[in-house]
Structure formats: C-alpha cells, structure tokens
Amino acid sequence: MLQTEEHIGKTEELIEDQWYAVYLARDLARTGTPVSLRRLGKDLVLWRDSNNRPRLAPAACPHRGADLSLGWVESGNLRCKYHGFCFNSQGRCTEIPCEGREVHIPESLDLSMIETREAHGFIWMWFGDGPPEGEPRVPRSLDGYSGEVTFQTTWDIRFSRVMEGMMDMHHVPFAHRPWISSRITRLDPFEVIQEDGIIRTRGTMRDESNPRSKGLSMEIDIAFPGMLYFTLGQGGSSDLAALVACTPVDEENTWIAARYFQVLVRVPFIDRLFTWFTLQAELKLIQPDDYALLKSTRPRSSRSGTSHLVAADRGIAAWHRLRKQKEPHAQTEVRQTR
Structure with a gap:
C-alpha cells in the first residue's frame, strides 16, 4: 500500500x-x-x-x-x-x-x-493508526428543530483555542456589545456534567442587579474532541440550536462547519429563511468579534499551561482533562474563584 x-x-x-x-x-x-x-x-x-x-x-x-x-x-x-x-x-x-x-x-x-x-x-x-473505536457521536439529537441551514469556514486559529472559544459562555456581554446587553454579566446558574466522553454545560447570563431578569440561557454540549451542540434562548428556552464541527486543518488552522436550526417558525420554506437571517446576523455581528479575540490570544496554543481558568470555565477545564487523558503532557491550570 x-x-x-x-x-x-x-x-x-x-x-x-x-x-x-x-x-x-x-x-x-x-x-x-x-x-x-x-x-x-x-x-x-x-x-x-x-x-x-x-x-x-x-x-x-x-x-x-x-x-x-x-x-x-x-x-x-x-x-x-x-x-x-x-x-x-x-x-x-x-x-x-x-x-x-x-x-x-x-x-x-x-x-x-x-x-x-x-x-x-x-x-x-x-x-489514528489502529482500527476505529466505536462510531462517530454527537452530543444530542436535534429532533424537534426545523429550518436547517448549513455553513462552513476555516479560521487561521489553532484547534485548542477554537474549542475554548466555542465553549465559553461568560464572554458574551463583553465581546458582543452592543448586540447583546452588557448588563448580563453574571453566569448563574451554571453546571457542568461529564459522562462517557460527553461534556454537558448549562448556564444563564443574567443581570445580577435585577432579580426578575430572564437572562440569556445557553446549553453547550461537547462530544470530544470537536463536535458541539448549542442552544440559545431567554428564560430557559432553547429557541435556536446548532450542531457545530471543529476539526484541525493542520497545526495552525481549524475547519468549522455548522448545521443551524430553530423552533420559532415552523412554516415550510419560511422556517429556513428565518434560520438563514439568524445565521447572517451571527456571521456579520457575532463571529467577527470571536475571530478577532481568538486570533489575538497568546500563546496561540493552550497546551503551554499558561491558562488560569476560573469557575465559569469549568466546561473548558473538563475538555482539557479529557485531552490530557489522551495526551498526558497537556497542561492547563484551573484556578477556583469560589
């Protein structure tokens, strides 16, 4: 051969x-x-x-x-x-x-x-050099969602940094102002559950000074190493969803592909049109900030052990622990803040 x-x-x-x-x-x-x-x-x-x-x-x-x-x-x-x-x-x-x-x-x-x-x-x-272990997995089914629209791109950013960015909830009110309220800075509640190679995270970004604020609810689940499931909504709802694949092109670049869905509009054709407009808003208003911030991050790889994660980064820490099981020399420090 x-x-x-x-x-x-x-x-x-x-x-x-x-x-x-x-x-x-x-x-x-x-x-x-x-x-x-x-x-x-x-x-x-x-x-x-x-x-x-x-x-x-x-x-x-x-x-x-x-x-x-x-x-x-x-x-x-x-x-x-x-x-x-x-x-x-x-x-x-x-x-x-x-x-x-x-x-x-x-x-x-x-x-x-x-x-x-x-x-x-x-x-x-x-x-890998040996035979496949199991079959490809996704974190969760997208049953119940409609209006699928797909998207793919390549970022000249290393895979480990892309994954950290994808799993980050608490950057939203700062990185994406003025498109998202700058008041919803508190991530609470927030939970991380790890089971059988799947990391499940749930959280709500809310206004700490306003107890009645519904906040922005998110779910980010990861099938290690690079398949993610996202949902986004207000007050615990999951109006928008995406299945996102992140795969290294090589050491320096990462391929990102997504299947976007929503539950707000169910009418055939109109549902896809609504999803498409939602995607365009993300591509033009949200992703440029994510790209610029991740591109600026030093060192370019998170392997060096220079990251000092806080409690709101527990999902990222769980991903690094799974990575370390595969590669024992990978290092990431988790600094607890509470």
Whole structure:
C-alpha cells in the first residue's frame, strides 16, 4: 500500500485515535467530481462510490503524486487526470491505461484508504493508526428543530483555542456589545456534567442587579474532541440550536462547519429563511468579534499551561482533562474563584 511522505504523529493540536467530522454530507453530491480537502495535516480526496458511500484517501496519486481531486469519478471509481490510473472504492488500482488491460498491477499502486462514515449530517474520518473505536457521536439529537441551514469556514486559529472559544459562555456581554446587553454579566446558574466522553454545560447570563431578569440561557454540549451542540434562548428556552464541527486543518488552522436550526417558525420554506437571517446576523455581528479575540490570544496554543481558568470555565477545564487523558503532557491550570 502507498505510504505517504507526510507522517502525522503526536503534535500540539492533533489528537489521535478520534473520529473527526471533515465535510458536510449534503455538500458531497453524487456527481463525477471528487472533492479536495485538507484535514488533520493531510491532503485528501473525497468522493462517493457507486453505492453512494463516502470514500476518503490521500490526495496524491501513488503513481507520480498528482492530486487525485483533479480527476473524476466513473461508476464510483476514481480516475487520475494525469495518466488515467483508476482506483476502485477499496483503493485498489484497477487500470494502468498505458500498460494495457492484461498488466499485473502491484499493490504499491493501491490507495491507502481512510476509515470513513456518514452520520449526523457530516462525513467523518478516523484519525489514528489502529482500527476505529466505536462510531462517530454527537452530543444530542436535534429532533424537534426545523429550518436547517448549513455553513462552513476555516479560521487561521489553532484547534485548542477554537474549542475554548466555542465553549465559553461568560464572554458574551463583553465581546458582543452592543448586540447583546452588557448588563448580563453574571453566569448563574451554571453546571457542568461529564459522562462517557460527553461534556454537558448549562448556564444563564443574567443581570445580577435585577432579580426578575430572564437572562440569556445557553446549553453547550461537547462530544470530544470537536463536535458541539448549542442552544440559545431567554428564560430557559432553547429557541435556536446548532450542531457545530471543529476539526484541525493542520497545526495552525481549524475547519468549522455548522448545521443551524430553530423552533420559532415552523412554516415550510419560511422556517429556513428565518434560520438563514439568524445565521447572517451571527456571521456579520457575532463571529467577527470571536475571530478577532481568538486570533489575538497568546500563546496561540493552550497546551503551554499558561491558562488560569476560573469557575465559569469549568466546561473548558473538563475538555482539557479529557485531552490530557489522551495526551498526558497537556497542561492547563484551573484556578477556583469560589
């Protein structure tokens, strides 16, 4: 089997032996065009086979290294644009046109296929040397929500910092003023529960000087390492929801993809339109602040042990504890304030 030149071992940001979402399933059409993507430090090619199942392999053709995503798909098989070598859904090289139909094809020309699943609206890859452990998981079902709209982007920010930002509730009244009230500075109540690799956090940002304030209620659940479930509403409601995937592109960059939903509008088509407008507000008013603040953070990785977390960061601390179980040299200090 082909051995790629690029070896990805234990690094600052890439946590091994995990399932990672790498693409939105609805965007991987059953067409003749493969998809080029870079995830977890690897250049990859993604396509659907004749049974509509996702297939994933290193992008470099075993022959002479051309990018296979420049080629096309024929009856579920991948053909290289450079010399026409063809690979089936198992990665086996089945054709070398220049050598004729009777040529013996060595295994050295086969693709090293990567374990892949389609689940929960995403395409997933297993990142590890051994066989997959379990199946891809999300923190919670999105049953009851409607009006799905999807979004994806790449931030030039390291994965650990992106995850800390995604799990942070108490930045909201400061980072996002004037769009969100600057009075709701108190995070109370706030609870964190960890069970079977899932971190569940519940909290309300409220005005401490106004006991009757409903506040802004949030739920942020995490299926380690990078799949998050969000809800947002007033007074304990969960009007808006999102399933968000965060996956390292490499050491320096993180791919973020989301499936947005809501419960406020149920009318077909109108529900998606409402969700779309809500998403546009977040993209234009909220995310620019999040990006700028995370981009400014030093050190760029949280691995160095320089973070001193407070009680409102208990969800982040739980994520780092799970990370430390996988990578014992990871360090993060939790400083209690009460």
